[in-house]
Amino acid sequence: MKCVDDFRLMLGKQELVPIMIGGMGVDISTAELALEAARLGGIGHISDAMITSVSDRRFNTSFVKDKLQRFRAYIGNPDKSAVKFDLGEIIEATKLHVGKTMEAKRGAGMVFVNCMEKLTMNAPRETLKVRLEAALDAGIDGITLAAGLHLASFGLIENHPRFRDAKLGIIVSSLRALQLFLRKSLRTNRLPDYVVVEGPLAGGHLGFGMDWAQFDLATIVGEIRSWLQAEKLMIPLIAAGGIFTGSDALAFIEKGADGVQVATRFTVAQESGLPDEVKQEYFKANEEDIEVNLISTTGYPMRMLKACPAVGSGVRPNCEGLGFLLDGNGKCSYLDSYYRELAAQPEGAKLSVKDKTCLCTQMRNFDCWTCGHTTYRLKDTSRKLADGSYQVLSAEHIFRDYQFSKDDKIALPE
Numbered sequence: 260m261k262c263v264d265d266f267r268l269m270l271g272k273q274e275l276v277p278i279m280i281g282g283m284g285v286d287i288s289t290a291e292l293a294l295e296a297a298r299l300g301g302i303g304h305i306s307d308a309m310i311t312s313v314s315d316r317r318f319n320t321s322f323v324k325d326k327l328q329r330f331r332a333y334i335g336n337p338d339k340s341a342v343k344f345d346l347g348e349i350i351e352a353t354k355l356h357v358g359k360t361m362e363a364k365r366g367a368g369m370v371f372v373n374c375m376e377k378l379t380m381n382a383p384r385e386t387l388k389v390r391l392e393a394a395l396d397a398g399i400d401g402i403t404l405a406a407g408l409h410l411a412s413f414g415l416i417e418n419h420p421r422f423r424d425a426k427l428g429i430i431v432s433s434l435r436a437l438q439l440f441l442r443k444s445l446r447t448n449r450l451p452d453y454v455v456v457e458g459p460l461a462g463g464h465l466g467f468g469m470d471w472a473q474f475d476l477a478t479i480v481g482e483i484r485s486w487l488q489a490e491k492l493m494i495p496l497i498a499a500g501g502i503f504t505g506s507d508a509l510a511f512i513e514k515g516a517d518g519v520q521v522a523t524r525f526t527v528a529q530e531s532g533l534p535d536e537v538k539q540e541y542f543k544a545n546e547e548d549i550e551v552n553l554i555s556t557t558g559y560p561m562r563m564l565k566a567c568p569a570v571g572s573g574v575r576p577n578c579e580g581l582g583f584l585l586d587g588n589g590k591c592s593y594l595d596s597y598y599r600e601l602a603a604q605p606e607g608a609k610l611s612v613k614d615k616t617c618l619c620t621q622m623r624n625f626d627c628w629t630c631g632h633t634t635y636r637l638k639d640t641s642r643k644l645a646d647g648s649y650q651v652l653s654a655e656h657i658f659r660d661y662q663f664s665k666d667d668k669i670a671l672p673e
């Protein structure tokens with residue numbers, strides 16, 4: 260009987276274990292987690308989401324505090340159009356996060372950065388360009404363009420000296436999205452080096468509407484595989500979303516995927532950035548505790564644990580220090596919801612905003628517990644300890660379980 264380890268993912272000349280740990284913002288897929296995947300011969304992702312905040316936590320910089328100082332006067336003002344990022348600070352933070360990670364890299368695998376393009380940062384084009392270029396400057400092996408795929412992204416970096424040597428990939432959830440991207444980037448004469456096809460059971464934001472349950476990853480992978488073959492496009496295809504065991508991964512690879520991207524099982528790894536008590540919430544979750552809702556200000560549906568503090572929170576917007584979701588005109592749907600509720604709030608009552616959440620604040624505080632559909636199965640991957648908590652697993656244990664397990668088995672930790 261075969262297992263995932265019988266296959267290899269070829270990215271150009273590089274031969275890899277066909278397991279990619281997906282990007283999980285904001286610093287849930289930490290450098291430590293990504294570095295483990297690379298050490299074991301696969302691909303790990305760090306994320307550049309909310310990069311200044313991540314740099315402050317990781318390197319003791321003060322980017323968020325400094326920005327807050329500059330724009331303090333806008334607290335309480337719903338018009339945030341003047342609250343801009345300093346591009347130099349984004350570059351510095353990216354170079355620190357990416358550079359220090361790459362310095363620590365060991366092993367035959369690769370480390371990529373997940374770039375959520377929906378972080379429009381009150382100047383979508385300019386900020387995206389410097390994020391991508393700074394990551395390339397800092398030596399990242401590759402970039403995965405995600406959420407809110409900016410069709411012109413390749414064009415933004417086509418003059419960078421590493422444009423043709425770094426691995427560049429995209430995440431799509433439909434053949435149509437892939438076709439649109441390829442058409443738009445034709446001019447740069449460069450195909451993506453890989454395409455992650457993400458189905459409706461994934462964690463984070465979904466590339467589907469609220470009718471996500473009507474879609475199925477295997478069908479979408481099949482459609483894209485056939486189209487790529489018909490067009491004679493040799494782009495490795497990575498399947499993602501709901502792949503929980505080595506056997507699930509093998510099934511996709513045997514049907515023509517070149518590899519898999521997985522994330523949910525690693526949310527409870529020692530190396531995951533989630534605080535320990537939040538990891539226990541993920542372990543304990545049952546299927547009915549998970550929902551797909553529309554409270555993310557990106558406009559995309561997002562899957563999360565219903566009980567997380569982000570749902571119904573009425574926190575004051577923190578655009579002055581953070582502001583990653585401000586669109587090109589300084590707007591964010593949470594601002595509208597927050598000020599609407601504030602105006603309607605009776606004196607002294609606790610403010611609760613139900614339709615949107617302040618994604619920046621909640622993600623920074625690890626209070627938005629986004630997760631994949633299979634989170635309710637995490638309890639089956641570990642052991643319950645005497646105090647009722649679950650044993651946290653090493654990333655190596657989970658990675659090797661995907662790589663070597665057969666027969667739908669999940670190896671429990673020692």
Ligand SMILES: Cc1cc2nc3c(=O)[nH]c(=O)nc-3n(C[C@H](O)[C@H](O)[C@H](O)COP(=O)(O)O)c2cc1C
Binds near residue numbers: 280375
């Ligand atoms: C906690 C969590 C956070 C995520 N954050 C991001 C993200 O910031 N950007 C992104 O492109 N995908 C994100 N994802 C999606 C994963 O990278 C991955 O493609 C998907 O979850 C794989 O499915 P699985 O979780 O069922 O294994 C996230 C997933 C999880 C579980």
